[in-house]
Amino acid sequence: FLGDGSLQKEEFEEIAKLLSYSARGLEIKGETKEKVIHMMKEMVNMQGVPSIVMLLQILHLLAESTDLIPITQVKYSYIHPTPEKDKMGDILDYILKNFKEKITLQEVSSMANMSESSFSRYFKSRVNKSFSDFLGDVRISNARKLLQDEDLNISQVCFESGFPTLSNFNKQFKDRIGKTPLNYKKEYNEHF
Template sequence: MKQRIQPEFEWVDQQAAASIRYLEHGYPSPLVRWHYHDEYELHLITATTGKVFIGDYIGNFSPGSLFLVGPQLPHNWVSQVGREEKVELRDRVVNFSPEFIRKSESVFQEMHSLASFWKRASYGIEFLDADKIQQALPLFEQIASSAGLRRLTRFLTLIELLASITEYRVLSSSAYVPIQDPKILDRLSQVFSYIFEHYDSEITLDEIAGHVDMSPTYFSKFFKKSTGQRFVEFVNGMRINKACERLAHTEEPITDICFTVGFNNIANFNRRFFALKEMTPSEYRKSSLGAWYKD
């Protein structure tokens, strides 16, 4: 019988004299496990292919895959290799603390331009620009072979490069909305709370618009402008993420999960699920065993 395991907390040995920690390891390794820590993690795959697990996201990785994982966000990379196969170098990892970022922002005004970058990182980022990833590789090498101020300057150059990448994927589900207006945020908070409470039943555009005293037409435009998503896309995304939780945490039949999270048609559920996760619900359930369960 499979037993659900929680992500392990990992203590990152960040030496007092160093702001940036570098490590590398092969596969298999004791470091390859479902875990989290208080630090940011910049993670470069140098060998093998397999499945990446970050928060509730499951995807694929291959040599050259590059990820940034925020503090306390569980993660794991599981390679698809032979039972006896060993890989000498699979991962290059750079860790740095949120405190380091905060202190840097208090001293260097230029660091404030990265605020949205760190916010995205809290949900995990996969960088997709192959040319800029190639530019990043020698910087990893230089960070690995240096220390002190030289390592720090190479790290800042690397972060500047990655923050400039416009081809990326935010991984774990989020309801983050990059808006500062408190009135808009309050209205959106009402909308999100209503959706979270009623996602498992039919929610119409007219119904939610009435809940926040807007006309359906105005609400539709307001929601798209504020979130970047159409209302129906957001609701379906919420339902799929809830389905992922049940697929990974329970042994409920997939058909039951479909109706429990608010879909009324199994074909539509399967189609929406594949569009968001690039795999079927049954494939997601099987894949989740690799990161989150043990015998």
């Protein structure tokens, strides 16, 4: 809305860094979260220039905050040649669009025209984690969002996030987050 090249201006340097950092998804915590919630509620009733000013204030607050945590620890690599980036981009897009379904290593390795072992090495070298860990992280991130935002029971969250069984979901969630999905939901609801 500010026009092409605005983020290259010195005044927007911190916001440009924030937007780049946010490509991994950000969880806002602590005092910053409370301030942003309040500001966003105010912004809902604004129109025109005041709403744009409020948006810039929110982005400025986030850009200066230390209360931001990446939702996924995936580090994308941008140093590869364009065709390679496109191949990896296609694979990541496929995973992100289809994580609720069963996705096998065989399926994605054939998309990349590689053997499973070659694809596993390739994927890990580009994303810094195994294919199964990445897929698990995507599913757990979705489950956390559903546990926070939706009035769904644990079984519904499990299947909406692509886990084959409730026991598998509970185990993976506890291994990665440190608490069961039920405890996570209860704690979240107590705070908000």
